[in-house]
Amino acid sequence: MSAQMIGFSFLIIGVxxxxxxxxxxxxxxLRRLFLPSSIIGGFLALIVGPQVLGRITSTVLNEGSFFYNGLIPEFxxxxxxxxxxxxxNIVFAALFLGQTVPSVKKIWNNAxxxxxxGHTVxxxxYAIGVLLTYFVLTPVFGTNPLAAGLIEIAFVGGHGTAAGLGPTFNELGFPEGAxxxxGLATIGILFGVIVGIAIINIAHRRGIAKYVDGKKEMTEEEKEQISDTYGYEMEQEVREPKAIEPLAFHLSLVGVAILIGYVIQQGLILLEASTWGAWTGVHLLSYIPLFPLAMIGGMVVQKVFEKRGIENYIDPNLVNKISGLALDVLLVSALATLSLDVIGDNIIPFVLIAVTGAAWTTFAFLYLGPKMLPDHWFERGxxxxxxxxxxxxxxxxxxxVADPDQQTPALEGFGYKQILFEPFVGGGLVTSASxxxxxxxxPxxxxxxxxxxxIIFLVFGLVYFNPKRAKARENTRTFQARKSSE
Incomplete structure (x- = not known):
């Protein structure tokens, strides 16, 4: 394939x-479902491609016709x-670039x-995925045991992680897993938005969601911003390097982060091959994808800049834009090349996995949330x-929607949570190693x-955080007093 054809393919993604x-x-x-434009564009490409439209055009056109497989050529x-x-790799390398990591104590006190x-759920x-696969999907439908990891990969990891693990699925002999x-990631988003909004409305009527009305209504612009962005907008004074274009500079930082991740990856593979891999014949690290290690590379770059006192050269807004562009390209290309035949051939296991994952996640929020989250359990959960x-x-x-004016510490805690959550699950090291x-x-x-x-996380949450409800109420009053003075 020529460079011109590859370049043209990128232009079509823009279309x-x-x-x-x-x-x-x-x-x-569609706006009410808050689906990002990239997901809509990806499904449109899927529809006009060989999977849908192509099945119609292939019956009326000759095989040599340009539109034999639909409106998107095979190349x-x-x-x-x-x-x-x-x-x-770009999305994960940019995850912690430009974000000063607070102390562990501060993170823990808030989040x-x-x-x-988050880790419990x-x-x-994973646990319920294994139970479903081992006792139902594999013996009844002959599903590959690797399907046990699909709920966490798709629901918490999302489209990006699902697509990023495609090479791993292929290497392990389960190509249809990607x-x-x-498909499960798409179901998860639709379920989360629709059911989440319904839960907020019911909770508001029952007096559980106390901050829905807020001090002001969300504008359409604010809603649009939430549904079309993937990170946090941070404000800080940023020094732009004059010797290089800022966009090129930040792309270079992302590239360095990915390169550091690659060096770590190859080092781990070499270590395994010369130690326990050679002794036991068990090889795990060679299947670990690059993207969680690229995230570690981004953290290394950020810490180096902080140690040198030049962290203000990194513009988090620009980093977010680079990450957002990469995620948009990823989503369109992944959804456009999705195989509907695979989902159709596995429709019953697909539905069972989706229902089981949705049921567990909803149960955890509504039943475990009030017991494990001492203050503002609804907004935090x-x-x-x-x-x-x-x-x-x-x-x-x-x-x-539930707390439009941030009258609770839920949003702040959500941001802090990612620092001790994303490196492990939701696309992190545990997800990639699963x-x-x-x-x-x-299994x-x-x-x-x-x-x-x-069980460890569940018991710890129930035993450690339940007695803290009284102190949590005091912290709530302090937080609200501070917000009022602002």
Whole structure:
């Protein structure tokens, strides 16, 4: 494939992003679902490609026709196929760039309950996924045991992680897993938004959601900003390097972060090959994708800049824009190359996985949330619920609806939570290691590991945070007094 064809393929992604934005603007019900334009554009590309339209055109056109497979030529889809696995590295490398990491004590004091709750739900998704796969999906439908990891990969990891793990699914002999994960990620977002909004309305009528009315209504512009962004907008004074274009400078930082991750990856593979891999014949690290290590590379770059006292050279807003662009490209290319045949051939396991994941996540929010989150359990748990059914932007959206004026510390705690959450689950090291662990040791060993971790976090949350309710109420009054003085 020529460089010109690859470049043209990228231009077509831009066309579908614009079409997705236009459709979203013109379609009220899509705006109410708060779906990003990139997801709409990706599904539009799927519809006009060989999976849908192509099945119609192939019956009326000759095989040599340009539109035999739909409106998207085959060479464009060939160019798009590897993009999710490449661009996920940019998204994760930029995750902590430009964000000063607060002390562990400060993180724990504010977001400790949300951190424990988040890990409980995520590892619980693995545990119930193993139970469902081992006792139902594999013996009844012949589903690959690796399906045990799909709930967490798709629901917490989202489209980006699902697409990024495509090469790992292929290497482990479960290529259809990536398509199933992408489909589940879409179901998760729709479920999280629709059910989340319904829960807020019911809770508001019952007096549980006390801050929905806020001090002012959310404007359409604010709603648009939440649903079309993927991170936090941070304000700080930023010094722009004069010797290099700021965008090029920040792209270079992302590139360095990915390179550091690659060096770490190759070092770990070499270490494993010369030690326990050679002794036992068990190889795990060679299946670990690059993107969680690229995230560590981004943290290394950030810490180096902080140590040198030049962290204000990194503009978090520009980093977020680079990450957002990469995620948009990733989503359009991943959804456009999604195989509907795979989902159709596995429709019953697909539905069972989706229902089981949604049921566990909703149960954890509504039943465990009040017991594990000492203060503002509804607002805090709502953000986690949105993230654990779709993506962080869904959690931000639901919190903004339930607490539009930030009268609770939920949003602040949600941001702090990511520092001790994202490096491990939701696309982090545990998520990327889950498939190799199941492959090498089997689902029962993986169940023992994830089930034990789930129980540890659950018991700790119930025992440690429940007695703190009285102190939490005092902290609530202090926080509200501070917000009022502002």
């Amino acid at each position: 579908f992003l614009l079409l997705g934005k236009l459709i979203r603007f013109k379609t009220k019900w 464009i889809l060939d160019a798009w196929s590897p993009l999710p696995g490449m661009f996920i 400790g309950p949300q951190i424990v709750m 995520s590892f619980g998704q 398509d199933l994960a992408l 709502l953000g986690d619920y949105g993230q654990q059914t779709g993506m962080a932007a869904t959690g931000l959206l639901l919190m903004k 498939l190799p662990l199941i492959f090498e040791f089997g 029962l060993v993986f169940l023992a590991i994830t089930g034990s971790i789930t």
